[in-house]
Amino acid sequence: MRKKSDFYFKVVLVVLDILALLSAFTIAYILRISLDPRPFHVSINALDFITSIAMTLPLWIIMFYFFGLYDRESYTHPLRQFGRILLASVTGIMIMISVTFFTNTPLFPAKLVAVYATVIGFALLMVFRSTANIIRLRLLKRGLGARRVVIVGNCDLTHVLADFIENNPLTGFRVSGIVARAEFIPIELKSLRRSSLESALTRDKIDVIIQTDSKNVNNNYQLAQKHYLDFYQAPEFDGIMTTKHTIDIIDSVPLIHAHPTPLMGYGQIVKRVMDIVGGTIGIILASPIMLLVAIAVKISDPAGPILMHGKQQKRLTRYNRPFKVYKFRSHYAKFDGKTDEEVFQMVGKPELIEEYRKNGDKLDQDFRVTPVGRFIRRFSLDELPQLFNVLKGDISLVGPRALVPHELSAYDKKHVLLAVKSGLTGLAVVSGRRSISFEERRRIDLYYVQNWSLWLDITILLKTCLVIFQKDN
Structure with a gap:
């Protein structure tokens, strides 16, 4: 069955990890001999050294397992894998050094061998694993190794998931059947509609069941168990999506x-x-960059201030607290201090406001923005002064997009977003920025609020540096 493709890939990773570790220790031994003429502290010949290292490899693999290096969430996310491999490499060498110290059993002929092995081991593990993942992704693009899924549920999420999986083969899934009413199925997938889950399991080869509503969940889960299939259930309310939850038991009832x-x-x-x-x-x-931008803004439109001000400056952050955001002015001075609606009314084009909102608060050719403004927006230089907001505590380096007051009244989950500080950058920025709709950005922001971690912040900051230089950022 195709769901075994994940198992096979993990086996490949184990083999590659063993090769990487053996190669790293061997190269480290050779480098020590080649670069340092001094004799070893402990006389260990090459064959004995490699043999002793080979005997420790099972322990290395077990340690990698506990570090989550064979979890799907690790090997499918390069940045997350980077941190775990680095930590595991250093920890492994430290354990070996500790064993040598406390048992008086020499494992390394010289200290530099341990240093070389740490650096080379980390590099080889990253190279081998990255190469394997690239091959895995290319196979998925060709439909090889994808898990066949049937989606069950009469709700909008069925349409969203089916459409996304169909257009994104790198998810590792492929839609083989959909049990839902016609209005919840994308047009191009109508032929995959099935009358019932039993029919789909009989007619199609299925590896995974994904249920998007709560109807007949127990029966469908029993069917999954009967056919030895993976079962996914979409949460009925957003709170379950957060990683910050615990299980309490009251009178044998799990809550x-x-x-x-x-x-x-x-x-x-x-x-x-x-x-x-x-x-x-x-x-x-x-x-230095902010100084140059300030001069350029002032020269390009001398009538206006360097920083934007007025109504455009007001934002909301944690606990619904208003603050003044610092941004370089990117629009003409005559539009300064006016809301988007007021500007469109002023130029006699009130109908543009609907298009502007539907398009994720942007226009393809925004007449309000100066040439210098277009450049600094292109590379997000207009947002650099917000670093002072970060230092003041108004916002964080990473967080949801700062809410404009008039947007707040129209958003029904504002209280969740306002549970944390707004951010200079955020998950929505590195997930598509202006290429995704306002509603999609808000959904991504909600996920961030409910699933924050320090490593997620670091990942977003690193990705932001790449995103601002992409053509369609």
Whole structure:
């Protein structure tokens, strides 16, 4: 069955990890001999050294397993895998050194062998695993190794999932059947509609069942067990989507305790420290650029201020607190201090406001923006002054997009977004930025609020540096 493709890939990763580790220790031994003429501290010949290392490899693989390096969430996310491999490599060498110290059993003929092995091992593990993942993704693009899925449920999420899976083969899934009413099925997938789950399991080869509503969940789960299939259930309410939840048991009844966000207590302190350090470094590094941008803004349109002001400056952050956002002015001075609706009314084009909102708060050719403004928006230079907002504590380096007051009244899940500080950048920025709709950006922001982690923030910051230089950012 195709669902075994994940198992086979994990076996490949284990083999590659063993080859990487053996190669790393062998190269480290050779480098020590080649680069340093001094004799070894402990006399160990090459064959004995490699043999002793080979005997420790099962322990390395077990350690990698506990570090999550064979979890799908790790090997499908390069940045997440990078951090785990780095930590695992250093930990493994430290354990070997500790064993040598406490048992007086020499494993390394010289200290530099351990240093070389750490660096080379990390590099080879990343190269081997990245190559394997690239091959895996290319096979998925060709439909090889994808798990065949049937989607069950009469709700909009069925349409969303089916359409996304169909157009994104890298998810590792392929839609083989849909049990839902016609209005919940994408037009191009109407032929995959099935009358019941039993019919789909009989007619199609299925590896996975995904249920998007709560109807007959128990029966469908029993069917999945009967046919040895994976079963996914979409949460009935957004709180379950957060990683910050615990299970409490009252009178043998398991209860899910869902927290609004992991950014409470310890997480809040860590994030603030990160903001202060990152904001300070950012201001120091960006000061020359901000000076040049300020001069360019003033020369291009001398009548207006360098920073935008007025109504456009007002934003909302955590706990519905208003603050003034610092941004370089990118529009003509005559539009300064006016809301989007007021500008379109002023130029006699009130009908554009609907198009503007539907298009994710943008126009393909925005008449309000100056030539310099287009350039600084292209590379997000207009947002650099917000580093001072970060230092002040108005916003964070990473978070949901700052809400404009008039948007707040129209958004029904604003209380979730306002549980944390807004961000200079965010998950929505690195997930498509202006190429995705307003509603999609909000859904991504909600996911971030409910699933925050320090590593997620670091990943977003690294990806932001890449996104701003992409053609369609």
